[in-house]
Amino acid sequence: MVGNPARIVGYAETANPTASKPPTATAPEGITPLRTVSDIRGDLLPIDLPGDLPFAPQRVFFVHGVPSKEVRGEHAHRQCEQFLVCLTGSVSCIVDDGTSRNEYVLDDPSLGLHMPAMTWGTQYDYSPDAVLVVFASRPYEDADYIRDYEQFLALAKG
DSSP: OBTTTTBOOOOTTOSOSEEEEOOOTTOOTTEEEOOEEEETTEEEOOOOTTTSSSSOOSEEEEEEOOOTTOOEEEEEESSOOEEEEEEESOEEEEEEOSSOEEEEEEOOTTEEEEEOSSOEEEEEOOOTTOEEEEEESSOOOGGGEEOOHHHHHHHHTO
C-alpha cells in the first residue's frame, strides 16, 4: 500500500502487478486475439478505433438473454463486415463463405471473430449468461441483408 489515503499497488507474491498480456498465441485460425491489460484489479480489454479491428465500426450492438435453444443470425451481408466478441458466457458460431464452413466457440473476451462481407453467419447454443457484442462496419441497412441461404450461395458463387 502507498499514499494517503492508502491504495493497493500490489501484493507481495505478485511479480509484476501491471502487465500487458500479448494476444493469445494459441487462437484457432479464423479467430482474432485481442490485447488484454491486467493488474491486481482485474483485466482491461481495450479496443482502439480505428486500429484493433479490421474495419472502423459504424454500429455496435449486444445480443443477450437468448434462450439456449434459439438460433440467431442465419443471414449474410452484401457489404457489411462484422466482428463478434463474447463478453461473458459462450456462444457457438458457424461461418460460411459459400465454399467452406467453420465452427467456433466464443468463450473468451480476448478473442474475436471477423466475419467479412458475403459471409453467412449463424450463432447458437448461447449459455444463459452470454453477452455477445457485434461491431459492424456499416449502419443498419435492410437491403444489405441476404436472408435466404440458396440466394446467398448463388451470389457467393458469382
